[in-house]
Amino acid sequence: MFYLDNPQIDQIIKLALSEDIGMGDITTLSTIPSEKTADGKFIAKEDMVICGIDLADYIFKKFDASVVFTPNFKDGDAVKKGEVIATVSGNARTLLVCERTVLNFMQHLTGIASKTAQAVKSVEGTKAKIADTRKTVPGLRVLEKYAILAGGGTNHRFNLASGILIKDNHIAVSGGIKNAIENARNAAPQTLKIEVEVENIEQLKEALEAKADIIMLDNMSNEMMAECVKIIDGRAIVEASGNMGEKDLTQVAKTGVDIISIGALTHSVKAADISLKFKIS
Numbered sequence: 001m002f003y004l005d006n007p008q009i010d011q012i013i014k015l016a017l018s019e020d021i022g023m024g025d026i027t028t029l030s031t032i033p034s035e036k037t038a039d040g041k042f043i044a045k046e047d048m049v050i051c052g053i054d055l056a057d058y059i060f061k062k063f064d065a066s067v068v069f070t071p072n073f074k075d076g077d078a079v080k081k082g083e084v085i086a087t088v089s090g091n092a093r094t095l096l097v098c099e100r101t102v103l104n105f106m107q108h109l110t111g112i113a114s115k116t117a118q119a120v121k122s123v124e125g126t127k128a129k130i131a132d133t134r135k136t137v138p139g140l141r142v143l144e145k146y147a148i149l150a151g152g153g154t155n156h157r158f159n160l161a162s163g164i165l166i167k168d169n170h171i172a173v174s175g176g177i178k179n180a181i182e183n184a185r186n187a188a189p190q191t192l193k194i195e196v197e198v199e200n201i202e203q204l205k206e207a208l209e210a211k212a213d214i215i216m217l218d219n220m221s222n223e224m225m226a227e228c229v230k231i232i233d234g235r236a237i238v239e240a241s242g243n244m245g246e247k248d249l250t251q252v253a254k255t256g257v258d259i260i261s262i263g264a265l266t267h268s269v270k271a272a273d274i275s276l277k278f279k280i281s
Contacts, residue, residue, distance in 0.1 A: 116151025
């Protein structure tokens, strides 16, 4: 899987295992003989869009290459309650030591993918795309943005270096939208699009005059967004933002916006309910 090639993944896994294992899994070491083997099943406790299949396999293999992980689904697949997501077999101590770390990642990423899939479904039949934000758990962005893709969403900029997004504080310090956009255009590479956040019609017109490539409509009503889309009239890509996780996304999409960015897909998503049941052999 492409995201596993990111060097951050090994750092994330190493930290996660280290904080959970500490000086050693005392319970497992004191109750399970070293030669014991076990078989386990990952079971969906609710309907979900699964994510973290390849990561789970990767974590087990990083700890013990002899572990056999057999998935019944791939990332992005819909899984029904009660279905077996995957099976795993190997040294019992290894499986028990890695159990919580694997589940933590899989449940968290599946929660994001499932929520994203719901949002994507709600805008079907419109041109609107569902996108994430940078409101991610510190250190987990590469994984969380992958989960957005697994759920059928799209990624907004990955970090501060991957796009120009002029927000309210940039505007305030720069002395206005026109100044901010002109400064950005003079300093940034031509390959980078310039996006600016606007809160009202007056700012929108200023952004259009300065030829912003993308205009973010921040915390506007559906009626105002629809009016802004008409004013923009195809001269810029239009993004809706601001507490979108609390809104009727179908109605937001019907305003004609191109992108709906939702911070709640990552910053406050509920983990999926997945269990791992072992049978000691």
